[in-house]
Amino acid sequence: MAESRRRSFAAILDELCLRPAGRPDPFTNTELARVVNALGGDITDGYISHLRKGHRDNPTLQTVQDLAAALGVSPAVFVGGRRARLDEEDPRRSFSAKLRHLFTAIYPPERGPYTPEDVAAAVNADGRYGTISASHIRDLLNPGPGSLPNPRLRHIMGLADHFGLADDHGPQAAYFLDDRLAATVDAELADLMALRDAGVVEFVTRVAAHAPAWSPQLRRQAVRAITQAMESGDARWVFPLKGERLSTE
Known part of the structure; x- marks a missing residue:
């Protein structure tokens, strides 16, 4: 499964602690907790230990953001996103x-x-x-x-x-x-x-529902009609769908 290829929160956090950005030495759980709390967060070294070992794997959004700030990375890294932290990383949209x-x-x-x-x-x-x-x-x-x-x-x-x-x-x-x-x-x-x-999504959905039953000739007719309408800007065209006529009007 594709989902299984995504690295776990524990693996990502552990790597960030072992090879932190901007400092030569790894973070211990106690040091990381101290930095998080100094930045206004609230976490214990014991909870960080559980997260790194995978014993706890469902932190809150605030905890993710606090850990990212302390480690100097984007919070998105914990879910497979970018690692680099921007100058103004705090989300502007809630x-x-x-x-x-x-x-x-x-x-x-x-x-x-x-x-x-x-x-x-x-x-x-x-x-x-x-x-x-x-x-x-x-x-x-x-x-x-x-x-x-x-x-x-x-x-x-x-x-x-x-x-x-x-x-x-x-x-x-x-x-x-x-x-x-x-x-x-x-x-x-x-x-x-x-x-x-503009009605395009509904139109395409209806076409997709009918298309498997179309003959090759009708498929070609549909493609020509759609292409001509897109190029001309004329929305008054129609073409048959299973004996009906479907209009964009």
Whole structure:
């Protein structure tokens, strides 16, 4: 499975401690805890030991960000993203803002946006990401005044997986931890939303549903019709689909 090729949180953390950026000596658990706490975090050397050994493997978002700051790396490195830390690494967009954007941008063309219940059911059914409740997803989407969302790593991975943020190695949860990557993904999503608003996504979905039953001649006819419409800008064309006529109007 592709998922098995992604390195574990424990392996990544242990390597970062053994070969830290910007210093010749490895970090001991005690030293790393001291740096995290000096930067305003809250962690014990015992918990770091459990994380490095894989005895605990589901830290919170805040813990991931605190460890990354202490180690001088991007928090995205813990989920397979970039290692280099930017000068202004702290996310400018909150986890909640990114998650709300995914709810708005990504859903099947034949239905409206997902509800928190839909997403919770899908994440829970997968079995790899633990369980998450719809109410918790609502809290992540709209945290109370003065509070920050602090999801656990497996939930972050599950949400990324549900919304199709993936690469060859599994869920691309770095979207939530890397503003540079998020900006790239959001630009692609903006194009997708524009196509959906123009009816293109629904049209392509309908074509894909019928295409397997088409004859070679009808396939060629469809390609010509679509190509001519795209080149001319004329949206009044039609072509037959199983005896029907499908129009872009």
